[in-house]
Amino acid sequence: MSSDALFAALASPARRRLLELLLREGDQPAGRLAERFDMSRPSVSEHLKVLRDAGLVAEARRGRERHYRLEAEPLMSLRDWLSPYERFWRERLAALGTILDEMPSTMDEKDDD
Amino acid sequence: MSSDALFAALASPARRRLLELLLREGDQPAGRLAERFDMSRPSVSEHLKVLRDAGLVAEARRGRERHYRLEAEPLMSLRDWLSPYERFWRERLAALGTILDEMPSTMDEKDDD
DNA sequence: TTGATAGGTAGGATATTTCCTACGTATAGT
DNA sequence: ACTATACGTAGGAAATATCCTACCTATCAA
Numbered sequence: 368m369s370s371d372a373l374f375a376a377l378a379s380p381a382r383r384r385l386l387e388l389l390l391r392e393g394d395q396p397a398g399r400l401a402e403r404f405d406m407s408r409p410s411v412s413e414h415l416k417v418l419r420d421a422g423l424v425a426e427a428r429r430g431r432e433r434h435y436r437l438e439a440e441p442l443m444s445l446r447d448w449l450s451p452y453e454r455f456w457r458e459r460l461a462a463l464g465t466i467l468d469e470m471p472s473t474m475d476e477k478d479d480d
Numbered sequence: 481m482s483s484d485a486l487f488a489a490l491a492s493p494a495r496r497r498l499l500e501l502l503l504r505e506g507d508q509p510a511g512r513l514a515e516r517f518d519m520s521r522p523s524v525s526e527h528l529k530v531l532r533d534a535g536l537v538a539e540a541r542r543g544r545e546r547h548y549r550l551e552a553e554p555l556m557s558l559r560d561w562l563s564p565y566e567r568f569w570r571e572r573l574a575a576l577g578t579i580l581d582e583m584p585s586t587m588d589e590k591d592d593d
Numbered sequence: 594t595t596g597a598t599a600g601g602t603a604g605g606a607t608a609t610t611t612c613c614t615a616c617g618t619a620t621a622g623t
Numbered sequence: 624a625c626t627a628t629a630c631g632t633a634g635g636a637a638a639t640a641t642c643c644t645a646c647c648t649a650t651c652a653a
Contacts, residue, residue, distance in 0.1 A: 371493055378491035379611085380484055390568055398629060410612055412631060431620040431629045439569035442562060449559055455503055456552035492641085510600060523642055525601060544599045544650040 370448060373441050376421035381406070382414050386423060389437040396432040483561060486554050489534035494519070495527050499536060502550040509545040 376382055381404065388400060401411040415435060418424040422441045426433045489495055494517065501513060514524040528548060531537040535554045539546045 374487075374491050374496070378487050380487075381611090383487070386565070390564060396629075397631085401630090406611090407613060408629090409614085409631075413611080416631085428619095433630065437565075437568065439565045439572070442565045443569055446559075446562055446566060449555060449562070451503060452499075452550075452552045452555045453559060455550065456556055459552070494641090511598090514600090519641090520643060521600075522602080522644085526641080529601085541649095546600065 370444060372421045373423070373445060376417050376423055377445075379414065379417075381411070382418055385411075385414060385418060386437060389424065389435060394427075394434045394436040396429075396434050397426075398432070400435065483557060485534045486536075486558060489530050489536055490558075492527065492530075494524070495531055498524075498527060498531060499550060502537065502548060507540075507547045507549040509542075509547050510539075511545070513548065 384404075385400060388403065389395065397412060397415060398408065400415070401408040404411050415424060415426075419426065423438055424435045425438050426435050428434075497517075498513060501516065502508065510525060510528060511521065513528070514521040517524050528537065528539075532539065536551055537548045538551050539548050541547075
């Protein structure tokens with residue numbers, strides 16, 4: 368409902384890395400995820416909690432392990448949030464193109480970057 | 481370059497609101513933006529600084545005013561960040577569709593939630 | 594030049610985040 | 624039943640974020 372939790376969850380590099388690991392390597396138990404981090408296991412566990420609260424991951428208990436899986440749905444609301452900005456961006460690009468089209472053609476120099 | 485500053489900038493509701501104001505109402509001087517907030521003008525000014533540092537807004541000095549405008553380009557890197565998750569999301573949706581297709585057709589009950 | 598306006602910066606109080614080391618709970622294996 | 628493993632939670636230290644009230648600078652207008 369509130370996108371605040373979503374944006375806040377994504378603000379931490381550690382949490383974005385967790386999402387990326389789940390995306391690229393699939394579901395994993397918490398411990399296996401934690402191994403990859405320089406930080407303590409409980410800290411990773413807390414980051415997982417933030418992601419859980421934001422609906423970005425879900426856990427499934429398998430024996431004494433807890434397997435986490437990516438839940439991408441909330442990210443689709445991020446895409447929705449983004450889209451008017453994308454429209455804005457495209458309009459600016461289009462306007463820039465028009466300006467360039469209207470420029471004297473004698474201005475053809477090489478541009479490198 | 482680093483997306484950390486971008487995500488961090490978007491983490492604050494006040495800053496997202498600033499972006500939205502610039503998107504929907506166009507360029508505005510800092511003071512006019514600040515009027516809309518419950519917080520003090522210097523606080524808004526600091527939020528604008530964070531947005532500036534993230535490349536999300538640019539200022540143009542006009543007399544004693546500073547007009548801010550939206551710079552949507554960094555948000556396009558957010559879209560890029562998002563896209564693999566969107567692909568993931570679509571694949572899950574497709575998989576769900578397949579499962580539903582393979583279900584016995586006798587299972588058509590109403591579901592409410 | 595003097596005064597008013599626009600808006601940034603400094604310093605500080607308070608809240609929040611991030612990380613840690615214990616510690617608790619549940620499951621698996623013996 | 625006992626021990627080890629997996630993993631969360633508690634409590635707290637330290638860093639960072641958020642907000643405030645001064646305060647400073649630059650421009651405009653008389």
